[in-house]
Amino acid sequence: MRILVTGAxxxxxxxxxxxxxxKLSVEEIIVGVRNEQSEKAQNYKExxxxxxxxxxxxxxxxxxxxxxxxxxxxxxxxGDYETVMRQHTNxxxxxxxxxxxxxxxxxxxxxxxxxxxxxxxxxxxxxxxIESGIxxxxxxxxxxxxxxxxxxxxxxxxxxWVTSAGEGKIGWVYRPDLAEAAANVLVAEDHKHENKIxxxxxxxxxxxxxxxxxxKVLEKDxxxxxxxxxxxxxxxRGAGIPEAYLxxxxxxxxxIRDGGLESTHSDLEFLxxxxxxxxxxxxxxxxxxx
Numbered sequence: 001m002r003i004l005v006t007g008a009x010x011x012x013x014x015x016x017x018x019x020x021x022x023k024l025s026v027e028e029i030i031v032g033v034r035n036e037q038s039e040k041a042q043n044y045k046e047x048x049x050x051x052x053x054x055x056x057x058x059x060x061x062x063x064x065x066x067x068x069x070x071x072x073x074x075x076x077x078x079g080d081y082e083t084v085m086r087q088h089t090n091x092x093x094x095x096x097x098x099x100x101x102x103x104x105x106x107x108x109x110x111x112x113x114x115x116x117x118x119x120x121x122x123x124x125x126x127x128x129x130i131e132s133g134i135x136x137x138x139x140x141x142x143x144x145x146x147x148x149x150x151x152x153x154x155x156x157x158x159x160x161w162v163t164s165a166g167e168g169k170i171g172w173v174y175r176p177d178l179a180e181a182a183a184n185v186l187v188a189e190d191h192k193h194e195n196k197i198x199x200x201x202x203x204x205x206x207x208x209x210x211x212x213x214x215x216k217v218l219e220k221d222x223x224x225x226x227x228x229x230x231x232x233x234x235x236x237r238g239a240g241i242p243e244a245y246l247x248x249x250x251x252x253x254x255x256i257r258d259g260g261l262e263s264t265h266s267d268l269e270f271l272x273x274x275x276x277x278x279x280x281x282x283x284x285x286x287x288x289x290x
Contacts, residue, residue: 002068003186006032006054006091007075009040011146012106015179016073016186017044023187032065056087062094069095071102071186074129081121088125092132102194103129104185106178107140109171109201109261116260117251126197137185137193141178142171142201143261145282152214152287154239160225161214163207164232165256171201171263172210174282181271201263202276207256210279217283229254 003020007013008031020029026047032054033041041051052065056077066072072095077087095103107122108114114123122140129136155161178200185193205213208224215222227235233250241249255261268276277285 001070001187002028002030003071003073004030004032004052004054004066004069005073005075005186006056008044009033009035009038010075012175012179012182013073013075014040015176016182017049019180019183020186021047023183030065030069054091056090059090059094062091063098066094066098066100069098069100071104072100073104073106073182073186076106076122076125081124084121085124085128089128092128092134095134096132100134102135102137103132104137104139104182105129106182107138109140109142109199109263111138111140114260115258116255117248118255119260135194137195138197139178139182139185140197140199142173142199142263142266144175144178145172145202145279145286146175148172148210149286155211155214155222156218156220160223161207161211162225162227162232162235164227164229164250164253165207166226167206168256168259168262169204169206170210170256170261171204171266172279172282173200173202173268174277174279174285177268177272177277181268184271184273198267198271199263199265200268200271201266202268202279204262205279213279214283217280217287 005013005016008017017031026049030050030052031044032052034055036051036053044051053061054065055061074091077084107126108118111119111122111126126138211222211224229250232253233246236246
């Protein structure tokens with residue numbers, strides 16, 4: 001069996017490769033990158049891994065990269081709707097043409113009926129894979145604990161935890177858990193996860209509950225400052241956040257407030273075959289490395 005992980009230079013993709021190396025021989029793992037001259041790509045080569053160029057704007061590179069691949073992990077690309085759907089369709093078509101036996105795709109929580117702004121493109125990308133006819137596994141990942149590191153660092157410097165998410169809950173999840181779960185799916189016996197959709201989330205918590213846990217880890221008394229969306233945007237602008245990022249950050253808060261990242265159930269422990277990492281432990285590990 002040969003497995004290819006696209007986006008292997010990224011945070012999730014590289015972690016998946018780490019876990020795969022504990023389960024498979026280097027000959028069974030292929031890493032897909034846009035730039036094979038990058039430092040990470042060179043490191044992969046030094047480990048004996050085959051590195052292939054996966055440029056989602058260039059279908060020919062994908063057809064070459066996906067040749068003789070049994071299972072393919074497709075990381076999402078970034079951009080506007082037209083761009084990401086073109087790139088994603090290129091990948092799905094290349095997988096079909098080259099005879100990939102299974103596609104694994106990381107999506108977002110409750111993508112099929114979720115109004116959260118990120119869900120629209122993920123829902124469309126899920127359908128592209130499903131309609132390709134290739135056996136699939138969809139991993140609907142909730143919000144990374146790691147997404148909060150910038151805010152946490154600001155709080156450690158004395159700022160309050162500013163939010164307009166109200167009582168909206170998030171099923172925060174530790175990224176290494178998601179990577180390990182994905183690796184387990186990639187190496188599973190044939191047909192075990194065929195055409196399955198899994199929700200991967202942690203415990204549903206409000207912003208205040210997250211900060212309460214953070215305070216225990218840091219032994220601090222960070223306060224939560226609840227504001228409306230307009231005030232939140234203005235405070236971000238005052239903190240020097242680039243104007244281009246402001247709409248997305250405000251939409252994220254609104255989406256959380258409206259329940260877009262609250263999970264109804266989680267399959268994470270089933271795929272991990274162990275307990276998921278609790279938030280407190282995840283924060284201890286993250287902040288110990290920063």
